Amino acid sequence: MKKKTMVAISAGFFLLACSPNKKEREQFEVSYPETKKVDQVDDYFGVKISDPYRWLEDDRSAETETWVNAQNEVTFGYLDKIPFRTALKDKLTALADYERYGSPFKKNGKYYFFKNDGLQNQSVLYVQDALTAEPSVFLDPNTLSEDGTVALSGFSFSNNGKYFAYTISRSGSDWQEIYIMDLQSGKLLDDHILWAKFTGASWQGDGFYYSAYDAPAKGKEFSSVNENHKIYYHIIGEHQSKDRLVYQNKLEPKRFYSAQVDEDENVLFIFESGAGRGNNLYVKDLRQKDAAIIQIADNMDNSYSPVEVLGERILILTNDNAPKYKIMETTISSPEQKNWKELIPESNAVLSSADVIGNKLILNYEQDASNHVYRYDLDGKLLNEIELPALGTAGFSGEKDEQEAFFVFTSFTFPTSIYRYNTETNKTELYRRPDVNFNSKDYVTEQIFFTSKDGTKVPMFLTYKKGLKKNGQNPVLLYGYGGFNISLTPSFSTSRLPFIENGGIYVQVNLRGGSEYGEEWHIAGTKMQKQNVFDDFIAAAEYMIAQKYTCSDKIAVMGGSNGGLLVGAVINQRPELFKVAIAQVGVMDMLRYHKFTIGWNWSSDYGTSEDSKEMFEYLRAYSPLHNLKQGTAYPATLITTADHDDRVVPAHSFKYAAALQQANESTNPTLIRIDTKSGHGAGKPMAKVIEEQADTYSFIFWNLGMELEH
Numbered sequence: 055m056k057k058k059t060m061v062a063i064s065a066g067f068f069l070l071a072c073s074p075n076k077k078e079r080e081q082f083e084v085s086y087p088e089t090k091k092v093d094q095v096d097d098y099f100g101v102k103i104s105d106p107y108r109w110l111e112d113d114r115s116a117e118t119e120t121w122v123n124a125q126n127e128v129t130f131g132y133l134d135k136i137p138f139r140t141a142l143k144d145k146l147t148a149l150a151d152y153e154r155y156g157s158p159f160k161k162n163g164k165y166y167f168f169k170n171d172g173l174q175n176q177s178v179l180y181v182q183d184a185l186t187a188e189p190s191v192f193l194d195p196n197t198l199s200e201d202g203t204v205a206l207s208g209f210s211f212s213n214n215g216k217y218f219a220y221t222i223s224r225s226g227s228d229w230q231e232i233y234i235m236d237l238q239s240g241k242l243l244d245d246h247i248l249w250a251k252f253t254g255a256s257w258q259g260d261g262f263y264y265s266a267y268d269a270p271a272k273g274k275e276f277s278s279v280n281e282n283h284k285i286y287y288h289i290i291g292e293h294q295s296k297d298r299l300v301y302q303n304k305l306e307p308k309r310f311y312s313a314q315v316d317e318d319e320n321v322l323f324i325f326e327s328g329a330g331r332g333n334n335l336y337v338k339d340l341r342q343k344d345a346a347i348i349q350i351a352d353n354m355d356n357s358y359s360p361v362e363v364l365g366e367r368i369l370i371l372t373n374d375n376a377p378k379y380k381i382m383e384t385t386i387s388s389p390e391q392k393n394w395k396e397l398i399p400e401s402n403a404v405l406s407s408a409d410v411i412g413n414k415l416i417l418n419y420e421q422d423a424s425n426h427v428y429r430y431d432l433d434g435k436l437l438n439e440i441e442l443p444a445l446g447t448a449g450f451s452g453e454k455d456e457q458e459a460f461f462v463f464t465s466f467t468f469p470t471s472i473y474r475y476n477t478e479t480n481k482t483e484l485y486r487r488p489d490v491n492f493n494s495k496d497y498v499t500e501q502i503f504f505t506s507k508d509g510t511k512v513p514m515f516l517t518y519k520k521g522l523k524k525n526g527q528n529p530v531l532l533y534g535y536g537g538f539n540i541s542l543t544p545s546f547s548t549s550r551l552p553f554i555e556n557g558g559i560y561v562q563v564n565l566r567g568g569s570e571y572g573e574e575w576h577i578a579g580t581k582m583q584k585q586n587v588f589d590d591f592i593a594a595a596e597y598m599i600a601q602k603y604t605c606s607d608k609i610a611v612m613g614g615s616n617g618g619l620l621v622g623a624v625i626n627q628r629p630e631l632f633k634v635a636i637a638q639v640g641v642m643d644m645l646r647y648h649k650f651t652i653g654w655n656w657s658s659d660y661g662t663s664e665d666s667k668e669m670f671e672y673l674r675a676y677s678p679l680h681n682l683k684q685g686t687a688y689p690a691t692l693i694t695t696a697d698h699d700d701r702v703v704p705a706h707s708f709k710y711a712a713a714l715q716q717a718n719e720s721t722n723p724t725l726i727r728i729d730t731k732s733g734h735g736a737g738k739p740m741a742k743v744i745e746e747q748a749d750t751y752s753f754i755f756w757n758l759g760m761e762l763e764h
Contacts (some may be wrong), residue, residue, distance in 0.1 A: 226733020
């Protein structure tokens with residue numbers, strides 16, 4: 055039987071939804087598609103768990119396709135009724151229509167940079183002989199497909215200056231293809247690598263290393279478990295079938311393996327990951343013919359990342375016995391960990407990245423979720439802090455032997471700008487600043503530390519328009535992630551501007567599970583401590599209410615991927631605390647996530663239902679799919695996913711949407727938006743980005759009682 059609900063329609067601007075004088079709202083009917091149930095029951099350590107929507111895991115079946123089309127018809131039918139949706143899309147389009155540049159980088163005596171004219175689906179790679187010379191198009195990804203759904207996912211220049219390799223992804227999939235261009239003629243060669251994944255092209259001579267899987271079974275390209283990742287070496291001009299197998303580990307078929315060669319082609323690094331929070335590291339001395347591959351780090355709960363090879367020296371960034379990271383050094387001839395020496399010790403801030411530019415170490419530290427950058431000499435002596443424009447996020451690039459460097463800087467009210475920096479003189483100058491229709495002086499960003507359930511102090515950033523009053527009625531968009539050692543640092547996005555301009559507060563919460571305070575902060579949000587992440591997010595909402603910024607009827611929550619899991623978990627645990635929920639490409643089935651594509655790789659953060667009964671019970675206790683309660687009044691929820699998402703397969707969102715529609719007894723809508731020819735998010739064409747932004751924010755505005763006035 056089809057389920058029906060009456061969905062609230064706002065009758066006024068900024069309704070005082072939290073006041074005793076709340077106005078009645080006009081209603082209209084939404085009829086959800088019928089979703090059949092099957093008698094699927096699984097046994098977990100003697101506990102029987104029903105999975106009635108298991109059939110939706112087959113995302114390529116005709117039956118699932120029919121269900122998807124029916125759900126989209128309901129969702130877009132609802133969105134079409136929002137009167138300002140078109141105006142909001144036009145507003146977002148206009149805001150995004152400005153020239154955006156990437157940081158210049160130098161290769162073989164020429165400068166390269168990415169540029170988007172404003173509304174191009176994909177940014178274009180340009181080349182110029184000097185910074186003042188007229189640039190020309192080097193590679194335009196927009197020519198690779200008519201609809202912009204083929205994206206450039208990576209590139210590399212051969213060290214001998216002869217070749218350019220680039221990888222593409224189609225429709226947002228993680229699968230990659232590698233193509234080669236001859237730099238002298240500019241012509242595309244016949245070389246074509248298929249079924250590559252999580253890889254680039256790392257050059258040695260007239261060939262490169264890459265990682266790939268065997269071709270998957272037809273029809274299972276985007277859902278079957280990825281196993282037996284291998285490293286190959288490809289010689290230019292040869293067919294892929296002749297590529298030399300360099301490394302594989304048949305004993306660990308689900309791990310990832312990737313290769314990296316230093317610029318001087320003296321060392322081959324091999325990385326092994328997928329069985330812990332970090333990676334194993336191997337090296338091979340390429341100066342010695344037939345040299346053995348030597349494992350130099352073997353604790354996969356620690357990270358080991360080569361910074362640079364300087365002659366005989368190898369510099370390595372690691373959190374081994376240093377939760378906030380340090381830099382160690384070793385040698386090519388004696389690289390074993392017992393020979394490592396400390397170059398830069400651990401400090402109170404998190405060392406998030408390190409580069410050698412102009413024979414100086416440029417170290418980027420994260421302190422309270424903002425970047426601070428320092429210049430060191432190659433012996434580890436601190437020279438100075440590099441002044442940044444404000445509190446925000448910076449990223450440096452440059453060549454190890456050249457003094458010229460560039461860095462990009464961004465913050466919530468600071469559009470991404472590019473600066474030129476001299477590593478010898480410590481001089482900085484503005485290189486490019488975008489012309490955005492936005493006046494940063496009209497807005498405020500503040501950082502607040504609130505107390506979570508267990509007493510932990512957690513930071514969050516609030517951005518809003520000047521003059522905002524703490525009257526308990528302001529719309530709030532609460533955004534979080536909280537996992538996989540990923541930090542949420544300040545960044546600029548035009549998509550948030552209409553929300554803020556119309557009286558909203560954008561809140562970015564630095565939850566446990568991220569890397570804001572190092573590995574200990576990360577671990578505190580993993581496995582059987584995952585509830586800390588949800589408690590932090592709930593406490594952030596409660597703080598905003600207690601401080602009279604807002605009220606529960608004015609709070610929207612948003613998150614993607616692991617953040618989608620976050621949204622699903624918190625609206626289950628505290629449905630009355632939030633008015634709107636946006637769950638983007640979320641991990642919703644915590645009992646079966648590890649059975650699809652690379653899901654097994656997330657076990658270092660989550661654990662799996664097969665580990666132990668205790669771990670199973672913990673996962674079941676917060677799994678969004680398994681904690682929906684019949685008859686509960688859930689927030690207005692928009693679930694988003696895409697048909698080519700082979701990172702978090704759409705089955706998560708399909709099953710969750712079906713279950714939520716069945717359980718929800720409120721007048722709030724529970725909709726799912728399923729994009730086509732799209733994936734997890736990377737490489738999505740600008741046209742699709744704006745369409746999704748318009749739909750998402752229209753849904754938020756409408757269900758928070760907002761109007762689009764600015």
